[in-house]
Amino acid sequence: MMNTNTNTERFADANITDTKIVRKAQGMPASDGAGVKLSRIIGQPSLKRLDPFLMLDEFGSHEAQDYIAGFPKHPHRGFQTVTYMLEGKMGHKDSVGNEGVIEDGGLQWMNAGKGIIHEEMPQQTQGRMRGFQLWVNLPAKDKLSEPGYQDIPTADIPEVELNGAKVRVLAGEFNGVQGPVKTQAIQPQFLDLHLTSNSTLSIDTDLSHAGFIYAYEGKIEIGEQYLEKGQLGVLEFGNRLLVRASNDARAIFVSGSPINEPIAQYGPFVMNTEAEIQQALRDYQSGVLA
Known part of the structure:
Protein backbone atom coordinates (compact mmCIF):
# COMPACT_ATOMS: atom_id res chain seq x y z
CA MET A 1 0.00 0.00 0.00
CA MET A 2 2.80 2.38 0.78
CA ASN A 3 4.39 1.81 -2.61
CA THR A 4 1.05 2.43 -4.36
CA ASN A 5 0.54 5.70 -2.51
CA THR A 6 4.05 6.83 -3.27
CA ASN A 7 3.61 6.08 -6.97
CA THR A 8 0.31 7.96 -6.98
CA GLU A 9 1.92 10.97 -5.33
CA ARG A 10 4.78 10.93 -7.83
CA PHE A 11 2.32 10.68 -10.72
CA ALA A 12 0.36 13.64 -9.33
CA ASP A 13 3.53 15.66 -8.87
CA ALA A 14 4.54 14.95 -12.46
CA ASN A 15 1.37 16.70 -13.59
CA ILE A 16 2.22 19.88 -11.70
CA THR A 17 3.96 22.62 -13.67
CA ASP A 18 5.21 25.70 -11.90
CA THR A 19 4.43 29.23 -12.99
CA LYS A 20 7.71 31.12 -13.28
CA ILE A 21 9.09 34.60 -13.74
CA VAL A 22 10.43 35.20 -17.25
CA ARG A 23 11.08 38.91 -17.00
CA LYS A 24 11.34 41.64 -14.39
CA ALA A 25 10.25 45.28 -14.57
CA GLN A 26 10.85 48.20 -12.25
CA GLY A 27 8.34 51.00 -11.88
CA MET A 28 9.33 54.45 -13.10
CA PRO A 29 8.33 57.81 -11.56
CA ALA A 30 5.40 59.45 -13.31
CA SER A 31 2.41 61.69 -12.66
CA ASP A 32 -1.18 61.54 -13.85
CA GLY A 33 -4.49 63.27 -13.35
CA ALA A 34 -3.86 66.78 -12.03
CA GLY A 35 -0.34 65.93 -10.90
CA VAL A 36 -0.68 62.86 -8.68
CA LYS A 37 2.78 61.37 -8.15
CA LEU A 38 2.97 57.65 -8.84
CA SER A 39 5.07 54.76 -10.07
CA ARG A 40 4.12 53.45 -13.52
CA ILE A 41 4.89 49.77 -13.80
CA ILE A 42 2.93 48.62 -16.86
CA GLY A 43 2.48 51.28 -19.53
CA GLN A 44 6.08 52.52 -19.55
CA PRO A 45 8.70 52.09 -22.31
CA SER A 46 10.23 48.89 -20.87
CA LEU A 47 6.84 47.20 -20.39
CA LYS A 48 4.30 48.89 -22.63
CA ARG A 49 1.53 46.32 -22.21
CA LEU A 50 0.98 42.79 -20.93
CA ASP A 51 -2.11 41.45 -22.71
CA PRO A 52 -4.82 41.77 -21.40
CA PHE A 53 -3.38 44.43 -19.04
CA LEU A 54 -2.75 47.94 -20.38
CA MET A 55 -1.44 49.80 -17.35
CA LEU A 56 -0.51 49.35 -13.70
CA ASP A 57 0.21 52.33 -11.44
CA GLU A 58 1.08 52.36 -7.77
CA PHE A 59 0.44 55.59 -5.90
CA GLY A 60 1.44 56.22 -2.31
CA SER A 61 2.51 59.16 -0.19
CA HIS A 62 2.16 60.71 3.25
CA GLU A 63 2.45 64.14 1.61
CA ALA A 64 -0.92 65.61 0.62
CA GLN A 65 0.61 67.70 -2.17
CA ASP A 66 1.54 64.44 -3.93
CA TYR A 67 -2.09 63.32 -4.26
CA ILE A 68 -4.54 66.05 -3.27
CA ALA A 69 -5.20 67.30 -6.84
CA GLY A 70 -6.57 63.86 -7.71
CA PHE A 71 -7.97 62.81 -11.06
CA PRO A 72 -10.53 65.39 -12.26
CA LYS A 73 -13.19 64.55 -14.87
CA HIS A 74 -11.83 62.49 -17.75
CA PRO A 75 -13.29 60.05 -20.30
CA HIS A 76 -12.74 56.34 -20.93
CA ARG A 77 -13.89 53.96 -23.64
CA GLY A 78 -13.12 50.37 -24.57
CA PHE A 79 -11.62 48.91 -21.38
CA GLN A 80 -12.01 48.52 -17.62
CA THR A 81 -10.35 50.39 -14.76
CA VAL A 82 -9.59 48.87 -11.38
CA THR A 83 -8.82 50.96 -8.29
CA TYR A 84 -7.60 49.07 -5.22
CA MET A 85 -7.03 51.19 -2.13
CA LEU A 86 -4.53 49.95 0.42
CA GLU A 87 -4.80 53.07 2.58
CA GLY A 88 -6.84 56.27 2.37
CA LYS A 89 -10.12 57.44 0.88
CA MET A 90 -10.85 58.19 -2.78
CA GLY A 91 -14.22 59.59 -3.84
CA HIS A 92 -15.62 59.06 -7.32
CA LYS A 93 -18.43 60.35 -9.52
CA ASP A 94 -19.37 59.53 -13.09
CA SER A 95 -21.51 60.72 -15.97
CA VAL A 96 -24.16 58.05 -15.51
CA GLY A 97 -24.99 59.12 -11.96
CA ASN A 98 -22.86 56.84 -9.80
CA GLU A 99 -21.08 58.22 -6.75
CA GLY A 100 -19.20 56.71 -3.82
CA VAL A 101 -16.00 56.46 -1.78
CA ILE A 102 -13.33 53.75 -1.95
CA VAL A 136 -7.81 45.90 -18.21
CA ASN A 137 -8.49 45.63 -21.92
CA LEU A 138 -11.79 44.39 -23.34
CA PRO A 139 -12.30 42.18 -26.41
CA ALA A 140 -13.83 43.84 -29.46
CA LYS A 141 -17.26 42.32 -28.75
CA ASP A 142 -17.38 44.08 -25.35
CA LYS A 143 -15.79 47.44 -26.17
CA LEU A 144 -19.15 49.14 -26.68
CA SER A 145 -20.89 47.41 -23.77
CA GLU A 146 -22.93 49.34 -21.23
CA PRO A 147 -20.82 51.20 -18.65
CA GLY A 148 -21.05 50.22 -15.01
CA TYR A 149 -19.02 49.21 -12.01
CA GLN A 150 -18.78 47.36 -8.74
CA ASP A 151 -17.89 49.25 -5.58
CA ILE A 152 -16.64 46.59 -3.16
CA PRO A 153 -15.94 47.60 0.46
CA THR A 154 -13.16 45.85 2.34
CA ALA A 155 -15.70 43.94 4.47
CA ASP A 156 -16.96 42.18 1.31
CA ILE A 157 -13.53 40.93 0.24
CA PRO A 158 -12.97 37.40 1.60
CA GLU A 159 -9.68 36.57 3.28
CA VAL A 160 -8.08 33.13 3.53
CA GLU A 161 -5.43 32.38 6.15
CA LEU A 162 -3.16 29.51 5.22
CA ASN A 163 0.37 28.39 6.18
CA GLY A 164 1.10 31.56 8.11
CA ALA A 165 -0.05 33.81 5.27
CA LYS A 166 -3.22 35.70 4.37
CA VAL A 167 -4.76 36.02 0.91
CA ARG A 168 -7.38 38.64 0.07
CA VAL A 169 -9.43 37.23 -2.82
CA LEU A 170 -10.56 40.14 -4.97
CA ALA A 171 -11.32 38.32 -8.22
CA GLY A 172 -11.28 34.72 -9.29
CA GLU A 173 -10.73 31.89 -6.83
CA PHE A 174 -8.23 30.85 -4.20
CA ASN A 175 -8.43 27.67 -2.13
CA GLY A 176 -12.13 27.25 -2.97
CA VAL A 177 -13.01 30.83 -2.04
CA GLN A 178 -14.50 33.06 -4.77
CA GLY A 179 -13.77 36.78 -4.98
CA PRO A 180 -16.58 39.34 -5.32
CA VAL A 181 -15.66 40.76 -8.75
CA LYS A 182 -18.31 39.65 -11.24
CA THR A 183 -16.82 40.66 -14.60
CA GLN A 184 -16.00 37.69 -16.82
CA ALA A 185 -14.51 39.48 -19.83
CA ILE A 186 -11.01 38.11 -19.19
CA GLN A 187 -11.77 35.60 -16.39
CA PRO A 188 -9.61 37.63 -13.98
CA GLN A 189 -7.79 36.37 -10.92
CA PHE A 190 -6.65 39.12 -8.53
CA LEU A 191 -5.12 38.22 -5.16
CA ASP A 192 -3.48 40.40 -2.50
CA LEU A 193 -0.87 38.25 -0.75
CA HIS A 194 0.27 38.97 2.82
CA LEU A 195 3.17 36.67 3.69
CA THR A 196 4.86 36.29 7.06
CA SER A 197 8.42 35.23 7.80
CA ASN A 198 9.27 31.83 6.25
CA SER A 199 5.78 31.31 4.82
CA THR A 200 4.98 29.68 1.48
CA LEU A 201 1.81 29.96 -0.60
CA SER A 202 0.74 27.59 -3.35
CA ILE A 203 -1.72 29.22 -5.77
CA ASP A 204 -3.58 27.28 -8.45
CA THR A 205 -3.05 29.08 -11.75
CA ASP A 206 -4.56 28.82 -15.22
CA LEU A 207 -2.26 27.60 -18.00
CA SER A 208 -4.14 29.73 -20.53
CA HIS A 209 -3.62 32.98 -18.60
CA ALA A 210 -1.08 35.79 -18.78
CA GLY A 211 -0.23 38.10 -15.93
CA PHE A 212 2.17 39.23 -13.25
CA ILE A 213 3.11 39.38 -9.61
CA TYR A 214 4.20 42.68 -8.06
CA ALA A 215 5.97 43.00 -4.71
CA TYR A 216 4.84 46.11 -2.87
CA GLU A 217 6.42 45.31 0.50
CA GLY A 218 9.41 43.17 1.40
CA LYS A 219 10.92 40.50 -0.82
CA ILE A 220 9.42 37.35 -2.33
CA GLU A 221 10.90 34.27 -3.98
CA ILE A 222 9.46 32.35 -6.94
CA GLY A 223 11.58 29.42 -8.02
CA GLU A 224 15.12 30.77 -8.17
CA GLN A 225 13.97 34.34 -8.86
CA TYR A 226 13.49 37.11 -6.33
CA LEU A 227 11.33 40.20 -6.45
CA GLU A 228 12.04 43.10 -4.13
CA LYS A 229 9.70 45.96 -3.24
CA GLY A 230 8.76 47.87 -6.40
CA GLN A 231 9.56 45.03 -8.82
CA LEU A 232 7.11 43.23 -11.10
CA GLY A 233 7.59 39.73 -12.44
CA VAL A 234 6.07 38.85 -15.81
CA LEU A 235 4.89 35.26 -15.54
CA GLU A 236 4.93 32.21 -17.77
CA PHE A 237 2.04 30.13 -16.54
CA GLY A 238 1.97 26.58 -15.31
CA ASN A 239 -0.82 25.32 -13.10
CA ARG A 240 0.77 26.32 -9.78
CA LEU A 241 2.50 29.42 -8.44
CA LEU A 242 4.71 28.93 -5.37
CA VAL A 243 5.49 32.15 -3.51
CA ARG A 244 7.92 32.17 -0.60
CA ALA A 245 9.02 34.88 1.81
CA SER A 246 11.89 34.78 4.31
CA ASN A 247 10.51 37.91 6.01
CA ASP A 248 7.18 39.72 6.01
CA ALA A 249 6.19 40.64 2.45
CA ARG A 250 3.18 41.70 0.41
CA ALA A 251 2.41 41.32 -3.28
CA ILE A 252 -0.45 41.43 -5.75
CA PHE A 253 -0.94 38.57 -8.19
CA VAL A 254 -3.06 39.36 -11.26
CA SER A 255 -3.87 37.17 -14.25
CA GLY A 256 -6.40 36.94 -17.06
CA SER A 257 -7.10 35.47 -20.48
CA PRO A 258 -5.10 37.20 -23.25
CA ILE A 259 -7.29 38.88 -25.85
CA ASN A 260 -4.87 38.64 -28.80
CA GLU A 261 -6.49 41.44 -30.80
CA PRO A 262 -5.05 44.60 -32.39
CA ILE A 263 -4.86 47.60 -30.04
CA ALA A 264 -5.33 51.21 -31.06
CA GLN A 265 -4.92 53.57 -28.10
CA TYR A 266 -5.21 57.30 -27.70
CA GLY A 267 -4.90 58.22 -24.03
CA PRO A 268 -8.09 57.05 -22.29
CA PHE A 269 -9.57 55.46 -25.43
CA VAL A 270 -8.56 51.87 -26.23
CA MET A 271 -10.09 50.33 -29.34
CA ASN A 272 -9.06 47.95 -32.14
CA THR A 273 -8.64 50.39 -35.04
CA GLU A 274 -7.66 54.01 -35.65
CA ALA A 275 -11.10 54.61 -37.17
CA GLU A 276 -12.68 53.59 -33.86
CA ILE A 277 -10.37 55.96 -31.99
CA GLN A 278 -11.41 58.83 -34.27
CA GLN A 279 -15.06 57.95 -33.62
CA ALA A 280 -14.41 57.98 -29.85
CA LEU A 281 -12.86 61.45 -30.14
CA ARG A 282 -15.84 62.73 -32.15
CA ASP A 283 -18.25 61.25 -29.63
CA TYR A 284 -16.41 62.84 -26.74
CA GLN A 285 -16.17 66.25 -28.42
CA SER A 286 -19.86 66.19 -29.30
CA GLY A 287 -20.89 65.18 -25.79
CA VAL A 288 -22.32 61.75 -26.64
CA LEU A 289 -19.53 59.59 -25.20
CA ALA A 290 -21.68 58.64 -22.22
Whole structure:
Protein backbone atom coordinates (compact mmCIF):
# COMPACT_ATOMS: atom_id res chain seq x y z
CA MET A 1 0.00 0.00 0.00
CA MET A 2 2.80 2.38 0.78
CA ASN A 3 4.39 1.81 -2.61
CA THR A 4 1.05 2.43 -4.36
CA ASN A 5 0.54 5.70 -2.51
CA THR A 6 4.05 6.83 -3.27
CA ASN A 7 3.61 6.08 -6.97
CA THR A 8 0.31 7.96 -6.98
CA GLU A 9 1.92 10.97 -5.33
CA ARG A 10 4.78 10.93 -7.83
CA PHE A 11 2.32 10.68 -10.72
CA ALA A 12 0.36 13.64 -9.33
CA ASP A 13 3.53 15.66 -8.87
CA ALA A 14 4.54 14.95 -12.46
CA ASN A 15 1.37 16.70 -13.59
CA ILE A 16 2.22 19.88 -11.70
CA THR A 17 3.96 22.62 -13.67
CA ASP A 18 5.21 25.70 -11.90
CA THR A 19 4.43 29.23 -12.99
CA LYS A 20 7.71 31.12 -13.28
CA ILE A 21 9.09 34.60 -13.74
CA VAL A 22 10.43 35.20 -17.25
CA ARG A 23 11.08 38.91 -17.00
CA LYS A 24 11.34 41.64 -14.39
CA ALA A 25 10.25 45.28 -14.57
CA GLN A 26 10.85 48.20 -12.25
CA GLY A 27 8.34 51.00 -11.88
CA MET A 28 9.33 54.45 -13.10
CA PRO A 29 8.33 57.81 -11.56
CA ALA A 30 5.40 59.45 -13.31
CA SER A 31 2.41 61.69 -12.66
CA ASP A 32 -1.18 61.54 -13.85
CA GLY A 33 -4.49 63.27 -13.35
CA ALA A 34 -3.86 66.78 -12.03
CA GLY A 35 -0.34 65.93 -10.90
CA VAL A 36 -0.68 62.86 -8.68
CA LYS A 37 2.78 61.37 -8.15
CA LEU A 38 2.97 57.65 -8.84
CA SER A 39 5.07 54.76 -10.07
CA ARG A 40 4.12 53.45 -13.52
CA ILE A 41 4.89 49.77 -13.80
CA ILE A 42 2.93 48.62 -16.86
CA GLY A 43 2.48 51.28 -19.53
CA GLN A 44 6.08 52.52 -19.55
CA PRO A 45 8.70 52.09 -22.31
CA SER A 46 10.23 48.89 -20.87
CA LEU A 47 6.84 47.20 -20.39
CA LYS A 48 4.30 48.89 -22.63
CA ARG A 49 1.53 46.32 -22.21
CA LEU A 50 0.98 42.79 -20.93
CA ASP A 51 -2.11 41.45 -22.71
CA PRO A 52 -4.82 41.77 -21.40
CA PHE A 53 -3.38 44.43 -19.04
CA LEU A 54 -2.75 47.94 -20.38
CA MET A 55 -1.44 49.80 -17.35
CA LEU A 56 -0.51 49.35 -13.70
CA ASP A 57 0.21 52.33 -11.44
CA GLU A 58 1.08 52.36 -7.77
CA PHE A 59 0.44 55.59 -5.90
CA GLY A 60 1.44 56.22 -2.31
CA SER A 61 2.51 59.16 -0.19
CA HIS A 62 2.16 60.71 3.25
CA GLU A 63 2.45 64.14 1.61
CA ALA A 64 -0.92 65.61 0.62
CA GLN A 65 0.61 67.70 -2.17
CA ASP A 66 1.54 64.44 -3.93
CA TYR A 67 -2.09 63.32 -4.26
CA ILE A 68 -4.54 66.05 -3.27
CA ALA A 69 -5.20 67.30 -6.84
CA GLY A 70 -6.57 63.86 -7.71
CA PHE A 71 -7.97 62.81 -11.06
CA PRO A 72 -10.53 65.39 -12.26
CA LYS A 73 -13.19 64.55 -14.87
CA HIS A 74 -11.83 62.49 -17.75
CA PRO A 75 -13.29 60.05 -20.30
CA HIS A 76 -12.74 56.34 -20.93
CA ARG A 77 -13.89 53.96 -23.64
CA GLY A 78 -13.12 50.37 -24.57
CA PHE A 79 -11.62 48.91 -21.38
CA GLN A 80 -12.01 48.52 -17.62
CA THR A 81 -10.35 50.39 -14.76
CA VAL A 82 -9.59 48.87 -11.38
CA THR A 83 -8.82 50.96 -8.29
CA TYR A 84 -7.60 49.07 -5.22
CA MET A 85 -7.03 51.19 -2.13
CA LEU A 86 -4.53 49.95 0.42
CA GLU A 87 -4.80 53.07 2.58
CA GLY A 88 -6.84 56.27 2.37
CA LYS A 89 -10.12 57.44 0.88
CA MET A 90 -10.85 58.19 -2.78
CA GLY A 91 -14.22 59.59 -3.84
CA HIS A 92 -15.62 59.06 -7.32
CA LYS A 93 -18.43 60.35 -9.52
CA ASP A 94 -19.37 59.53 -13.09
CA SER A 95 -21.51 60.72 -15.97
CA VAL A 96 -24.16 58.05 -15.51
CA GLY A 97 -24.99 59.12 -11.96
CA ASN A 98 -22.86 56.84 -9.80
CA GLU A 99 -21.08 58.22 -6.75
CA GLY A 100 -19.20 56.71 -3.82
CA VAL A 101 -16.00 56.46 -1.78
CA ILE A 102 -13.33 53.75 -1.95
CA GLU A 103 -11.73 53.32 1.49
CA ASP A 104 -8.91 51.30 3.09
CA GLY A 105 -8.87 47.84 1.52
CA GLY A 106 -11.76 48.57 -0.85
CA LEU A 107 -11.95 47.97 -4.59
CA GLN A 108 -13.71 49.52 -7.56
CA TRP A 109 -13.91 47.57 -10.83
CA MET A 110 -15.36 49.85 -13.50
CA ASN A 111 -16.43 48.87 -16.99
CA ALA A 112 -16.03 51.94 -19.22
CA GLY A 113 -17.47 50.05 -22.18
CA LYS A 114 -18.96 52.38 -24.79
CA GLY A 115 -18.02 55.40 -22.74
CA ILE A 116 -18.02 57.07 -19.37
CA ILE A 117 -16.70 60.31 -17.90
CA HIS A 118 -15.62 60.07 -14.28
CA GLU A 119 -13.47 61.67 -11.62
CA GLU A 120 -11.55 60.23 -8.68
CA MET A 121 -10.72 62.74 -5.96
CA PRO A 122 -9.07 62.23 -2.55
CA GLN A 123 -11.38 62.50 0.43
CA GLN A 124 -8.58 63.43 2.81
CA THR A 125 -6.18 66.34 3.20
CA GLN A 126 -3.60 64.60 5.37
CA GLY A 127 -2.28 61.14 6.10
CA ARG A 128 -1.17 58.34 3.85
CA MET A 129 -2.91 57.49 0.61
CA ARG A 130 -1.76 54.33 -1.15
CA GLY A 131 -3.14 52.01 -3.77
CA PHE A 132 -3.13 50.71 -7.32
CA GLN A 133 -4.84 51.52 -10.59
CA LEU A 134 -4.99 48.77 -13.18
CA TRP A 135 -6.33 49.08 -16.73
CA VAL A 136 -7.81 45.90 -18.21
CA ASN A 137 -8.49 45.63 -21.92
CA LEU A 138 -11.79 44.39 -23.34
CA PRO A 139 -12.30 42.18 -26.41
CA ALA A 140 -13.83 43.84 -29.46
CA LYS A 141 -17.26 42.32 -28.75
CA ASP A 142 -17.38 44.08 -25.35
CA LYS A 143 -15.79 47.44 -26.17
CA LEU A 144 -19.15 49.14 -26.68
CA SER A 145 -20.89 47.41 -23.77
CA GLU A 146 -22.93 49.34 -21.23
CA PRO A 147 -20.82 51.20 -18.65
CA GLY A 148 -21.05 50.22 -15.01
CA TYR A 149 -19.02 49.21 -12.01
CA GLN A 150 -18.78 47.36 -8.74
CA ASP A 151 -17.89 49.25 -5.58
CA ILE A 152 -16.64 46.59 -3.16
CA PRO A 153 -15.94 47.60 0.46
CA THR A 154 -13.16 45.85 2.34
CA ALA A 155 -15.70 43.94 4.47
CA ASP A 156 -16.96 42.18 1.31
CA ILE A 157 -13.53 40.93 0.24
CA PRO A 158 -12.97 37.40 1.60
CA GLU A 159 -9.68 36.57 3.28
CA VAL A 160 -8.08 33.13 3.53
CA GLU A 161 -5.43 32.38 6.15
CA LEU A 162 -3.16 29.51 5.22
CA ASN A 163 0.37 28.39 6.18
CA GLY A 164 1.10 31.56 8.11
CA ALA A 165 -0.05 33.81 5.27
CA LYS A 166 -3.22 35.70 4.37
CA VAL A 167 -4.76 36.02 0.91
CA ARG A 168 -7.38 38.64 0.07
CA VAL A 169 -9.43 37.23 -2.82
CA LEU A 170 -10.56 40.14 -4.97
CA ALA A 171 -11.32 38.32 -8.22
CA GLY A 172 -11.28 34.72 -9.29
CA GLU A 173 -10.73 31.89 -6.83
CA PHE A 174 -8.23 30.85 -4.20
CA ASN A 175 -8.43 27.67 -2.13
CA GLY A 176 -12.13 27.25 -2.97
CA VAL A 177 -13.01 30.83 -2.04
CA GLN A 178 -14.50 33.06 -4.77
CA GLY A 179 -13.77 36.78 -4.98
CA PRO A 180 -16.58 39.34 -5.32
CA VAL A 181 -15.66 40.76 -8.75
CA LYS A 182 -18.31 39.65 -11.24
CA THR A 183 -16.82 40.66 -14.60
CA GLN A 184 -16.00 37.69 -16.82
CA ALA A 185 -14.51 39.48 -19.83
CA ILE A 186 -11.01 38.11 -19.19
CA GLN A 187 -11.77 35.60 -16.39
CA PRO A 188 -9.61 37.63 -13.98
CA GLN A 189 -7.79 36.37 -10.92
CA PHE A 190 -6.65 39.12 -8.53
CA LEU A 191 -5.12 38.22 -5.16
CA ASP A 192 -3.48 40.40 -2.50
CA LEU A 193 -0.87 38.25 -0.75
CA HIS A 194 0.27 38.97 2.82
CA LEU A 195 3.17 36.67 3.69
CA THR A 196 4.86 36.29 7.06
CA SER A 197 8.42 35.23 7.80
CA ASN A 198 9.27 31.83 6.25
CA SER A 199 5.78 31.31 4.82
CA THR A 200 4.98 29.68 1.48
CA LEU A 201 1.81 29.96 -0.60
CA SER A 202 0.74 27.59 -3.35
CA ILE A 203 -1.72 29.22 -5.77
CA ASP A 204 -3.58 27.28 -8.45
CA THR A 205 -3.05 29.08 -11.75
CA ASP A 206 -4.56 28.82 -15.22
CA LEU A 207 -2.26 27.60 -18.00
CA SER A 208 -4.14 29.73 -20.53
CA HIS A 209 -3.62 32.98 -18.60
CA ALA A 210 -1.08 35.79 -18.78
CA GLY A 211 -0.23 38.10 -15.93
CA PHE A 212 2.17 39.23 -13.25
CA ILE A 213 3.11 39.38 -9.61
CA TYR A 214 4.20 42.68 -8.06
CA ALA A 215 5.97 43.00 -4.71
CA TYR A 216 4.84 46.11 -2.87
CA GLU A 217 6.42 45.31 0.50
CA GLY A 218 9.41 43.17 1.40
CA LYS A 219 10.92 40.50 -0.82
CA ILE A 220 9.42 37.35 -2.33
CA GLU A 221 10.90 34.27 -3.98
CA ILE A 222 9.46 32.35 -6.94
CA GLY A 223 11.58 29.42 -8.02
CA GLU A 224 15.12 30.77 -8.17
CA GLN A 225 13.97 34.34 -8.86
CA TYR A 226 13.49 37.11 -6.33
CA LEU A 227 11.33 40.20 -6.45
CA GLU A 228 12.04 43.10 -4.13
CA LYS A 229 9.70 45.96 -3.24
CA GLY A 230 8.76 47.87 -6.40
CA GLN A 231 9.56 45.03 -8.82
CA LEU A 232 7.11 43.23 -11.10
CA GLY A 233 7.59 39.73 -12.44
CA VAL A 234 6.07 38.85 -15.81
CA LEU A 235 4.89 35.26 -15.54
CA GLU A 236 4.93 32.21 -17.77
CA PHE A 237 2.04 30.13 -16.54
CA GLY A 238 1.97 26.58 -15.31
CA ASN A 239 -0.82 25.32 -13.10
CA ARG A 240 0.77 26.32 -9.78
CA LEU A 241 2.50 29.42 -8.44
CA LEU A 242 4.71 28.93 -5.37
CA VAL A 243 5.49 32.15 -3.51
CA ARG A 244 7.92 32.17 -0.60
CA ALA A 245 9.02 34.88 1.81
CA SER A 246 11.89 34.78 4.31
CA ASN A 247 10.51 37.91 6.01
CA ASP A 248 7.18 39.72 6.01
CA ALA A 249 6.19 40.64 2.45
CA ARG A 250 3.18 41.70 0.41
CA ALA A 251 2.41 41.32 -3.28
CA ILE A 252 -0.45 41.43 -5.75
CA PHE A 253 -0.94 38.57 -8.19
CA VAL A 254 -3.06 39.36 -11.26
CA SER A 255 -3.87 37.17 -14.25
CA GLY A 256 -6.40 36.94 -17.06
CA SER A 257 -7.10 35.47 -20.48
CA PRO A 258 -5.10 37.20 -23.25
CA ILE A 259 -7.29 38.88 -25.85
CA ASN A 260 -4.87 38.64 -28.80
CA GLU A 261 -6.49 41.44 -30.80
CA PRO A 262 -5.05 44.60 -32.39
CA ILE A 263 -4.86 47.60 -30.04
CA ALA A 264 -5.33 51.21 -31.06
CA GLN A 265 -4.92 53.57 -28.10
CA TYR A 266 -5.21 57.30 -27.70
CA GLY A 267 -4.90 58.22 -24.03
CA PRO A 268 -8.09 57.05 -22.29
CA PHE A 269 -9.57 55.46 -25.43
CA VAL A 270 -8.56 51.87 -26.23
CA MET A 271 -10.09 50.33 -29.34
CA ASN A 272 -9.06 47.95 -32.14
CA THR A 273 -8.64 50.39 -35.04
CA GLU A 274 -7.66 54.01 -35.65
CA ALA A 275 -11.10 54.61 -37.17
CA GLU A 276 -12.68 53.59 -33.86
CA ILE A 277 -10.37 55.96 -31.99
CA GLN A 278 -11.41 58.83 -34.27
CA GLN A 279 -15.06 57.95 -33.62
CA ALA A 280 -14.41 57.98 -29.85
CA LEU A 281 -12.86 61.45 -30.14
CA ARG A 282 -15.84 62.73 -32.15
CA ASP A 283 -18.25 61.25 -29.63
CA TYR A 284 -16.41 62.84 -26.74
CA GLN A 285 -16.17 66.25 -28.42
CA SER A 286 -19.86 66.19 -29.30
CA GLY A 287 -20.89 65.18 -25.79
CA VAL A 288 -22.32 61.75 -26.64
CA LEU A 289 -19.53 59.59 -25.20
CA ALA A 290 -21.68 58.64 -22.22
